[in-house]
Amino acid sequence: MVKCPKQLHAGCRFHQGFWADGDALNRDRKKGPVMAVQILKASEDYLETMLMMQTKHGYVRSVDVAEHLGVTKPSVTYATKRLRENGYITMDKDGLITLTASGMAIAERMLDRHHTLTKFLIALGIDAATAETDACKIEHDISQKTFDAICAHAKAHL
Numbered sequence: 001m002v003k004c005p006k007q008l009h010a011g012c013r014f015h016q017g018f019w020a021d022g023d024a025l026n027r028d029r030k031k032g033p034v035m036a037v038q039i040l041k042a043s044e045d046y047l048e049t050m051l052m053m054q055t056k057h058g059y060v061r062s063v064d065v066a067e068h069l070g071v072t073k074p075s076v077t078y079a080t081k082r083l084r085e086n087g088y089i090t091m092d093k094d095g096l097i098t099l100t101a102s103g104m105a106i107a108e109r110m111l112d113r114h115h116t117l118t119k120f121l122i123a124l125g126i127d128a129a130t131a132e133t134d135a136c137k138i139e140h141d142i143s144q145k146t147f148d149a150i151c152a153h154a155k156a157h158l
Contacts, residue, residue: 041140044110045069046079047088050097051107060097113139113147120150123158 049068053060066076080097083089088103099107114135121131142150 042079043083043088044106044140045136046076046083047099047103047107048110048114050089050099051104051111054099060099062095062097065097110139116147116151116154120154120158123154 046065046069049065050060053064053068057064062073062076062080065080066073069076080089080091083103084091087100088106090098090100092098117135117138118128118131121134122128126134
C-alpha cells in the first residue's frame, strides 16, 4: 500500500490502482468521498488490454492479460476482482472476461488515445517501437484538452 498520490488525507491509501477497501474510483469507505471520480492508470491499462485481447481473440482470459502486461496471474486476479466489483467487467463461470458498457467506454477511449499518440509520434520521426512505448506512457497522463490540441495540430500540419 502507498499513500494517495493526491495526498488528500493521511488515511487514503491505494494498491495497484485501487483503493485499499476495493473502490477504484472516488471514496474511502471509512472516510467518505476523497477525490473526483477518476479511474487510475493501472485500471486503464487492464481495461485497454482486455479490449485488445477481445478484438484479437474474440475472448478475454486472465492468463492472456497477464502475459500481455507482463504481470503475474495473482496480480490479474486481484485487478479483475476490483474491476468486477466496480462494474467495469463481468466474468462467466469459465473465467472469460467481458467488458461492461462503462468498462468498454474507458477501454475504447484509452485505445483511441494510444493509437492516435503512436501515429503522431511516428509522424514526428520517432521509430515505431519507441513511439508505441511512449504513447502508452503519455495516454494516461495528458488532459483531454491537451489530447484534443495534439489531434488538431496533427490534422493541420501532418
